[in-house]
Amino acid sequence: MRLGIVGGMLQGIESAYLARKAGFETLVIDRRPDAPALSLADECMVLDVVRHRTEARRALSDCDAVLPANENLETLTVLDRMLRDSETPLLFDLESYNVSRSKALSNQMMEDLNVPTPRPWPGCGFPAVVKPSGQSGSAGVVKVRNEGELERGLRRIEEMDEDAIVQEFVEGPNVSIEVIGDGNQATPMVLTEVVLDNAYDCKMVRCPIPEFNPEVADALRDHGCKIAENLALRGIMDLEAIIHNGAAKVLEFDARIPSQTPAAVLHATGINLVEVLFDALVEGVLNTTVPNHHGAAIYEHIIVDGEVMRSCGEGTFSQVKDPRLQAGLFGSDEMITDYAPGRESWHATIICAGDSPQEAWNKRQSCLEQIMEKNKITQYVDSVPEMER
Template structure:
């Protein structure tokens, strides 16, 4: 049995463990914190600081494949250098990450490649979205409807140079993952993303409802961006469909959370396993063209009187997760649930023949939880336009 080393036990580590165990690999997770979400899911969990080069090198020597699952640039550089020193396969591209981890650098790349993206303020109207340049996706995202509130925010939180300030666009959001190795690229199934009221992704749906012609354009954007950042690893690209046109919101050249697990549940394709193998076909959309089963992949917070669908952040702050099957009617779940717990969280993984049937099954799962736990209130909130 091959062994994979997953460095980082938070949400990206959870997905890496889930996927590689599905592929039949032995999983080892390392994190300096004990109670990280992936600690109980892995076959082996090692609690030490990844910057301890002696311990890192010793564990790297006995594995076949390395997946960094964190976003600290200093630590990522150490991991990559050690992996290359030991001639170990690693799914990470440091030069690509240095561009993608900065929204400002990424946006300049979109402009240079003439890839559509949201307009920057002040060359756009209110409402606007304000977000930091170097944090993931939905972290610290703010929306302002007028100049007065925006200027009050800047007085408290620093000058506008510290923030990415762009037009707010209405429309559905989508993600696509791309891997590149030895000059060959593959894009995977397009996923549809739904956000909670704080712009944190709460649900991934497969297959997406994006028309096939736009999926092709999306794949072309991804390959163009991957080539521009000299990708040798994995990257995800997120877009919004606004007035019939795809606009790129961000890129991230590291293993994502959520989307690849949903893609696996729909298509049985495991992106990290594909990367580890020798890529031979030149058809970049080989996996994107697979329609797959319907999937609903969502996060819930359950208390004594309420079920609330929440952004994925709730899965990272509630301790170790367990991977269970047939969870209140869901195919699978990642959860800290115990029968006597008054408050618990779960990522529900639900699939069926098509998306419509998967959604009906999702509704049945929610009703089952409400019935068994005697809960009346169910909240599923979206951002306010």
């Protein structure tokens, strides 16, 4: 099977990695010649699919399916129109994405479905969070503690040409779950913990979540299925929530292939979300059995610069140059990295798995120690969000 992946940044890295693990041949297309996923593909093309549609259509017509791995609305719309009446399936639901990309629309849907979310301004008081309606993840998000910071946050969103969403700031573990739908029914996948850096960017994913309340887990699966079935989702989405005072508050859902969490799910459970998505939308087979855990995995970004090693968020890791997949490096299971012996500065995504969360954690600790010892690193900086200091 040959999978066309359009987008070469973080989602492209994730898609190319999972496709390789599923045994698919991959074609990765991106308009940027330095997009990191290009080096992970069997074949790559530097091409703007919006400006060069005929060439893009010709290249993608040789694929068994196409997976968009980007959040550029113009590109996604072009792909939807290009492949809608073709014989090449598109593993993406543009209508669902258009709802999820608007926090105003998605928050209204969750309110209508009685999905618990952070309280809106002004009833929530301070501290609060100001975020752009049309961005996902931590992009443009700022915590505000008073009226002055709120005004500055609102101006910043206005400068982004976005509508502002203001909600209560909730503290607690950040968790995520993917849901895959075939347009008629939806299946929740595996819960993961998303660990954040000081910029509230994902630096680590843990699967499973240690000592997680099974009732909260069931509630999150139900919320995800309820949203996906209301959307009539024909694709994949992820739902992100904060566990606050023992209950889940859903922050957002995004109807597109996520980055980071699927690789952790694969190494912890053996479940490949790209393969499940392909089976659902191409083969017409969606397994509705809720997956069980068989092991554990930790997925973590680092950057090395001289004698200093830092944990880093996904945004910093995305600056990696020509990454390769290296098995067993420094005692890890695998790394996605631009490391080379003698190189002073390099990035890595470290994947460590085990039969239990403790075994995976011990392997991760040993891996970091080996990196420091063999690269003569004297300092390790692990940044955390302000609320954890």
